[in-house]
Structure formats: C-alpha cells, structure tokens
Amino acid sequence: MALHALVQTGVSTLVVVPTIDLLHQWYARLVNALGTRIGTWYSSEKEIQPITVTTYPSAWSHAETLGNLFKLLIFDEIHHLPAPSWHEIALMCAAPYRLGLTATYPHQDNFRSPYAKSKASTNDQLKLFDAINPNDPQALLNELVGPVLYRKHIDELTGEQLAEYRTQRIRVDLYEHEKNAYDAAYATFNGYKRASRLQETHGSAWWHEFTRRSAFDAEARRAKVAELKWKTIIHQAQGKLDVLDQLLRTHRHQPMLIFTAHNRFAYRIARQHLIPVITHQTKAAERKAILDGFRSDTYRVIVTTKVLNEGIDVPTAKVAVILGGSASDREYVQRLGRVLRKQGNAEAILYEVIVRNTADEQIAKRRQPKNKINDFQ
Template structure:
C-alpha cells in the first residue's frame, strides 16, 4: 500500500519541532528557521529548507544527529524466499561483494549474457527491502517480471501505461518512472537501473534525482565513456549534449557517479569467453559504395568537413568541437547545412546497397542457423524484411506482435529477424547463432 504525503505529516496538535518529509521529489525540513542552516545541499526555498531527494543517504545521518524527526522513508524490510538455486559465478560474487562494500551504491558493467539480471536478483534477496527496478523497454519489463516472480514467488508490481500496481517489489520503465518519480520517490529503499546507460538522457535522469533510495545498483554492458563523449560521441542514447545537476553542467559519467555511484566492478567479454560465455568469432566484410553512392558521399563529405575547417572548430573548441557544431546548427544556416551533410554521410554508410548483396549471400550460406540482422534505420530494416520475407522488429512493432515473433523464432519457425535497436537492450534470444550487423551500434 502506498502512503500519501499528507499521512506522513504531523497533525496540528503535535509540537512544532523540526521534522523532515518527502514532497514531489525533494526533501523538506519543516519548522527549521532560516538562521539554523543545515549542511549542503539544502537550500532555503519558499520559506523552507529543501534539497533533491537523491541526497537522502548523505543528509540522513545529520537529521538523526540533530534530532530532526524523519518521516521521509516509506519503504520497508521484506521477508523474501529466494528460490533460484543456480550457483553464482565467481565474478558475480565479486561484483556483489564490491557493491556491498561501497554501501550498496554504484554500477556493475558486465557483457551481454554474463548474468546481470541474476546478479540483481541476488542483490534484492540480500537487501530484502522494498525495491524498484527501472528498465528501458516493455520487452525487458515483461522479462524482468517473469524473472522476479519465479525467483521470489511473491506478487510483483508493475507501474507503466494504464497499469499502475505498487508492490514491495515493482518494475517500471524509464518514461513511467520519470513521469511518476514524485509519487514513487520515497517508496523504495533499493533502486535498480537496468541498461543504466539510458539514465543520463534528458528528463530520465530525474528519476534518480527525485528518489530518496539509499541503495542503488546500475547494470549495463555499455557504460558511457567520458573521453568518447568529449570527442563528440553520443553523450547518452539519442542525445549529443551535456546535462545539468543543481545548475552545474556535467557529462554523462559524472552525472551517473553522482546519481547512482561509480562503476564498482567491470568485466569485458574477452574476460569471460570460453568459461561463462560461448566462444565467438567476429568477421568484418568490407563493402564498396556504388558510383552513385560514392558521388553523394563525396559531396556530403566536402560540405561537412569544409564547414568544420572554415569555422576552425577544432582549433577554437578542441575536443568539444562536435558539440559546438551541434549547438551552432540550431541558429546558423551554414552549420545546419554541415549537420545535414553529416547525417547524410551516416545514412549512405549505414544503407549501402552492397550490404544487401552480402546479406543475400550470408542467408544462403547459413540456411539452418538462426540469425539476427541489425540495421541503423527502420527504413533499411523494412527494405530487408520485404526483400527476404522475414519478420522485422522496430520501436513501432506492437508488444503482442513482438512477443509472437520472438516466440516463433525460438521455436525455429523463422530463420531470421531483422531489427534496429530494440533487441540491443538485454533481451534474451539464446537461439540466435549469428548476428549480422549492417549498421548502428549493436
């Protein structure tokens, strides 16, 4: 059951001594005068001391020391029975120990297939407190729901779309978590972010900012890389910008460090291949552009590099030149023309027609093995689907259809699935033996 904020406040006949409560993603101290200043990050706003809820773990000892009544947490301890009898791998135990040692505050980076979900289940079992799991897609929400229900044999809450049912263990999506953080923010002691590389995106990072949870665990195989971001790579999924916390501009890594904690444990795929992960082989096949594609590429390249050179962006802005180009493109016609040319370059490379010829050959060479085909753009994915009469999964695919496609693939009814980015996000597809990456960051 969810306790409302009004229920958490003292009644009028209680003494007017200072007390702290949660309100709309912030921590508020009532009855504490302005001249009695609490420590950072509290600020005097609207005649009360306030700060973002994320700082609860830092201010809670001070509240106790000062004798300020704390009505903030609405989470509770749980009596859980963990019925998953699998034996953790050594690296999973090491990751969990590192997280516990750090006060249960930080992220773990493990490659796809290394058992990040099982690690999280172990963390939930050890903590045995109210827990909110945040995931990027509905597919992952359904996958997590099944895993949690099987592991603990207890009702699991779901909070997204039209379905809003809170339980001591609840799952939500990044969009729903952001939209309702002011409601959910003090209900859960443990906050788990699956695919945490999504969290720095605009608005979504406010989930972590507005929650008081003192335990936080981030999981991903692709943690943001600060040097790459500084050189103009993506700052976060689908963005190319930096972010502000308390008015301070931060890169994604610094933002995650503050909101969830630093990376505490990391393993690369090569560390686990041959033992926990299957052996794999990567083969790069080079494709030539057609004469028409080459001409279009050269034209776009000249526009793009010509502007960067003439504007002296590298000389004037160093490693942040690409971010400056993006900023200028919003108000300068020539910069916008260069930005359009940059997008054209990527489109030509990602959708080169020579890739279709190679794909034709690979499908013929592997008729008895199931394949996943990744592309950078929906249009190219649908072109491939029509060309080979195979199912396609994009962000436009309805949940029921997506579920039916994946089930048929698992049963061997389909040889291949073509997709864009939606299967990048930790969806289990163990039947796939070959991945063909035609474009994107799969």
C-alpha cells in the first residue's frame, strides 16, 4: 500500500518508523522496489533524498528541518503517533498527503472523528487541535492523518499474504509453595482494592491512583508490594518452565521465539537452555548479531521480552511461545505477527502458557477472545 501511494502521488515522501531496525528494512525494500537513491535521517546519519526514511524520535527532534520538505508522510506503526510529543511530527509537517499503517489500530466505535466539521471558519481552523482530547488516540489520528479507509483482519490475509496459523492456550498449575505464596499476596492486594473502593471512585484510572498512593500510604504500599509478588509468581511459574521444556523438544527443528513479561525470567530461561536473549539492555551490535544468527539458522531459539513485539522481520520463525505479558490485545497481535511471515506452506503456531485459577487467566482472557483459540486444560 505504501509503494502504491508513493507511485500514485509521485511526490517527495518521508517515511516515519518506530525503530532503527524497521528503518533499515524500509530502506532495503524501497531501494529494491524503486531502484533509486533513498535517504535516511537518524542518529549521526542524515541524508535527505526525495524519498527519506526516519524514526519517530528523529522526526520529532528535527521537525523544524523536515517539516516543509515533503508532500507525503507515511507513518508506519501509526498507533505510536498519538504518544506525547510524537504527534507533534504531524502537526509541524506541511505535507498535504498522509498515510498511516498498522496492524493494531486503537479501538474505535466508528471511523469518523467526532470533531470533524463540514465547514470551518478561519477562527475555527486556528482552534482545530484545541478541541482534541489528547487522551483520545482515535480522534487525534483522525485529525492529524485522516480516518480509517481500509482494513483487513488477519484471518482474511492468511493463506496468501500471511502464513496459515493456529493458537493454543496451555494451562499449568502452581506448585504448592507457589500457590501458598500467591494466595497470601493476592489476598493482601485484593483486600486493599476492595477496602479503598478505588474502582468506584476512579473508574478505569483506579490502578494509577493505587500506584500513586503507594508512594506515601503504608497500606497502599503493602498492597503494591503484594501485587508485584503475585505477578512475579505467575509470570515465572515453574509449571511454565516445565511446558517450555516440552515445547523445545517438540519443535527442536523449528525456529522459535519465546516471549516473557520481564527481563529476569528471560535471562533465567537463557541460562537454563543456553539460548540467546534480547532485552532493552542488549546493545545494538549484539542484537544485530543475534538476529542475523537467527535468520541464518545459527541460533534456533531467541528469548525476549517486549522489545521484539514489533520492528523485526524473521520470516523463518514459525513458532512463538508467550509465557507472560500484559492484558493488551495489541501486544498479542504484535507477537503473533512475528511468526506470520509467509514462507512456503509452513504453518505458524502461537502457544500461550497461563497459570490455572489465577489472575493470569483474566489477563489472557482480556488480550485474546476465547473463541479464537484452542484451549488445552
């Protein structure tokens, strides 16, 4: 779609992406597809060409330089644009043509901005962006880039553009000592939540208020420590490691990505199985070496946290294992997307390992509807 927009408009274009890895991927694809010189603008490498690729941080930092040079803006992973500061990229660019791409557009009830007006006076136009709630990413994107014009569900793309796939949810039990510790910690956390009535007084923002209070209120602090404890127990449950051992044996000849909720568990798995790990602490050169080794089959498995949710292209990966994560369906779709690159007729498999009869089940339920998965008790 981006290439069609480039060809049909025939104007100077700035492509904005979230990571340097994606910048290099876009650069390679554009060079191969168009056979022309492509500019890049990031870090110490800054070269302007009629078609230039940059990152969100670089585009924001140099918006005064880039803002009047391009007539078409292409935002890859546009769900990042509403973030504080980054939406200023679109505000400070004069480009009349704009295109956004993402597999995880913010949830919406309709495609039309509630702030859209059929006709506005000069005074109204000056106030255009003042009317937008910065906490409403849909309205912000509609005003800065435009409404959604085209969308496809993953299931509509499988078979031709994407690999066929299946998902399996595997439940495990806590060991007795884990269960005792979990029950005690969860009781402390839940007791405070009920007694404070934060959900009644603060609605969807209750957890942020709870976290704020934990900085100065002793009871809130005790509940916060308990919350961190029970989350650690379910995110690093021994039963998940037992299942992972089985999956590594079952798929010993297939490239695999393992996703965890936290660095500590990722490093624990890496040490136990002697496999490379990528986290936010991994240096750029090491990260590149690991990914190159994975693509060349030097490494068969990588364990990671959230840093590989998006921005990498590893078409050989056809097995993903989620051992922990947030309740975000965006994160789920992004992780599934890592194994959906089509390669022949290979089927992609996503395993989701959760702890039975704990909050882990509710977290998993919120990020992925039950009727779309094979649920193994």
